Amino acid sequence: QKEVEQDPGPLSVPEGAIVSLNCTYSNSAFQYFMWYRQYSRKGPELLMYTYSSGNKEDGRFTAQVDKSSKYISLFIRDSQPSDSATYLCAMSFDNYGQNFVFGPGTRLSVLP
Amino acid sequence: DGGITQSPKYLFRKEGQNVTLSCEQNLNHDAMYWYRQDPGQGLRLIYYSQIVNDFQKGDIAEGYSVSREKKESFPLTVTSAQKNPTAFYLCASSRAPAGGYTFGSGTRLTVV
Numbered sequence: 001q002k003e004v005e006q007d008p009g010p011l012s013v014p015e016g017a018i019v020s021l022n023c024t025y026s027n028s029a030f031q032y033f034m035w036y037r038q039y040s041r042k043g044p045e046l047l048m049y050t051y052s053s054g055n056k057e058d059g060r061f062t063a064q065v066d067k068s069s070k071y072i073s074l075f076i077r078d079s080q081p082s083d084s085a086t087y088l089c090a091m092s093f094d095n096y097g098q099n100f101v102f103g104p105g106t107r108l109s110v111l112p
Numbered sequence: 113d114g115g116i117t118q119s120p121k122y123l124f125r126k127e128g129q130n131v132t133l134s135c136e137q138n139l140n141h142d143a144m145y146w147y148r149q150d151p152g153q154g155l156r157l158i159y160y161s162q163i164v165n166d167f168q169k170g171d172i173a174e175g176y177s178v179s180r181e182k183k184e185s186f187p188l189t190v191t192s193a194q195k196n197p198t199a200f201y202l203c204a205s206s207r208a209p210a211g212g213y214t215f216g217s218g219t220r221l222t223v224v
Contacts, residue, residue, distance in 0.1 A: 008152060034212055043116075043202050043215030044155075088155070095209035097143055098162075098170065102154035 003027055006089060006103035015112050019076040023089035023103045026070065030091040030101075033065050035074045038086045038105065047087075048074065079110045114139045118203050118216035124224045125190065125197060133188045133219045135203035143208040144186040148172060149200040149218075158201075161186055162208050190221060198223050 004025045013019055021035075031052055036044035048063040050056045056063045062075040072091070076083055086105040093099060116137045125131045137144065143162050147155040157170030161180040175194025180186055186205075190197045200220050204213040 004154060036213075036215075041218070041220070043118075043204075043217045044213075045215065046212040049212045090155075095211065097145055097204070097206045097208070097213060098157060098160045098168065100157075100213075104152055104154045 004089065004091060004101050004103040006106050008104060009107040010109055011106060012109045012111060013079055015079060015081060015110055017079050017110075019079050019083070019108060019110075021074045021076075021087050021089075021106050021108070023072050023091075024070055025072075025091060025101075027091075027093065027101075028067070028070065029093040030067075030070075032092045032095055033063070033072050034090040034100070035061075035063055036088040036090065037083075038088060040085075044088055081110050081112050083110050084108060116203055116205055116214055116216035118201075118219050120219060121217070123219055123221045125221060126224060128192045130189055130191050131221065133190070133201055133203075133221070135186045135188065135216060136184055137186075137203075137205045137214070137216075138184060139205055139214060140183070141205035141207055141214070142183070143206045144180070145204045145206075145213070146170075146176070146178065146186070146188045147202045147204065149202055155202065158188065197221055 035048040038044040064073040088105045089103040119134045145160040146158040159178040161167035177189045203216040
């Protein structure tokens with residue numbers, strides 16, 4: 001079993017839809033959770049950074065962490081074609097970068 | 113604007129040849145990292161450095177080498193010992209502790 005798992009997609013949705021992207025993990029020691037967005041042939045950019053359980057909202061994006069289920073989600077409201085990208089989750093038991101574990105990413109396509 | 117610059121964007125390597133990928137940051141971050149990205153896999157850590165003149169092996173360091181002579185610079189050399197070097201290489205930096213990464217735009221290396 002991989003340490004962090006994501007459905008690779010592709011996930012295709014119509015413009016304006018609510019998108020749910022998910023990661024599951026096996027290491028119960030993970031406390032720091034991140035979501036990155038990566039456009040084709042570009043480097044990832046940090047979207048959301050959360051610590052421990054709970055929700056965090058930033059504009060159209062909401063990150064949700066359920067440590068009891070070892071499950072994190074990223075919700076995108078009112079999705080736009082510009083949201084079409086690969087979304088990577090990452091997590092760590094501490095806040096040191098060398099310990100971040102990345103999921104393989106989910107490719108999202110928002111159709112106009 | 114602060115950021116990370118990777119060069120070149122595309123690089124071709126002949127069999128038996130060493131090549132060096134450049135990474136420069138002006139974010140005043142202490143920590144820098146090199147990752148390799150392959151289709152369907154999460155980012156894999158090659159090397160990282162928390163401070164000038166010090167660096168540590170990551171999960172897949174074999175066939176790679178780095179140096180950290182300046183805070184701003186963290187070049188990666190892909191040696192001839194790396195048998196499968198074709199991949200997308202990403203450089204990142206962060207404060208230490210991290211709080212998430214800033215990534216460069218990547219270098220795509222292809223063996224010809």
